[in-house]
Amino acid sequence: MKVLKFAGFGLLLAVAAAGCAVEPWVKPYERDHIADPIMSFDRDPVSSAYIHHVYEAREGARGATGSAGGGCGCN
């Protein structure tokens, strides 16, 4: 699992290292589809938190079930 750890942090570092030099390739005015509520990874948090609990109580696996980024910090 160390490989996964390094991959995760490596990806993070690569993103950070790229810094502000990257020109946004999807302009703000081109994001109407992305902003549509049906594109949200977590449209109804009260519902997704519940179903994660249902699975976590009955499965050996745990973690990395939340939507990524956006200050979610979720498990």
Next chain:
Amino acid sequence: MLRCPAIRPLGQLALIAFSLLSNTAVAGVLPEDRADVLYHSYDGGGVTIDGPSILVRKQFAGKFSASANYYIDNVSSASIDVVTTASPYEEERTQYSLGLDYLRDRWMLNLGFASSTENDFDAETFSIGVSQDLFGDLTTVSLGYSLGDDIVTRRGDASFSDTIKRQHYRVGLSQILTQNLVLGFSFETITDEGFLNNPYRSVRYLDDSSPAGYSYEPEIYPRTRTSDAAAIRLRYYLPYRAALHWEYRTYTDTWDIVSDTFEMGYTHPLGDGFTIEARVRGYAQGSAEFYRDLFPYERYANFIARDKELSNFSSTTLRLGVSYEILGDGWRFIERGSVNFVWDHIFFDYKDFRDLRPSGLAPGTEPLYGFDADVVQIFVSFWL
């Protein structure tokens, strides 16, 4: 009277609660003001669990968003474990959670606290997270940490009390790839230390002196566990306003459990305010190193378990959901709302956990266990 909880205690739920209270949009925008009232119901394998979950979130002072959640599980259990080794029981689990987001320019700070209580398990969890938008808001990177302290007791045994310390470390990435495609990546390491087994559960071992051919002794788990999970998600916007969802998660831990989770979904607004959702989820795991359905003799090893959640099994979930928008023109302080119904049907198929209810069979030749569960959610949401 011996009890045997059919599901794990609420320790994990307290940690999951943080995800519920945290912003899942983008770091540079506070989450929407919103109130949700949900009724949940689980029915499967002789276990019924239902109750409410109420979530309220509100911005203030332009830079903050506060949230609060109240959650209850009413449990009535006559599960396979209870039927074969204990007595049916009923209990209630209650949880309160509070969260606070602070937005400053392109980064956001999240703080969370959750407390859950049941008659033999108390859990408190503190969480902190930070996220940052990069590259013209195409990328959001997040880091998170949670610390949980649990107290485990055993009903009918006033002398027993132990603790668990849980720590979660999270990294997340959300990336807009094209005008129609967004990617999510998350990685999480969890470490547990303390009394990790269920205080009511038993293993069985071959015993010629017993009429059934086997006897029971209490489970013994290691006092530490560390797990790693990584997940990748994609969401794609179709040309006719619908969304496809794809997700994969890999998992491993120091108990030698390895699992894979795969999920696909489709979301389609129908017009007239209706949106439907269909989803399929597959899960498969290998057993813990110290799990066995039947041990060859008493005290076979230092660590012994017969918890089916640690066994080799797979499950498949089929979901149907429908949402209907209401109050489109607003009403008083409510901007809009929705009424939602979500139904999940789960098939559990155990590869190394036997059903001990049939009698007269030689130990180890009983049929393998499996069951179906229905999970229903009905909730209303209001945007304020």
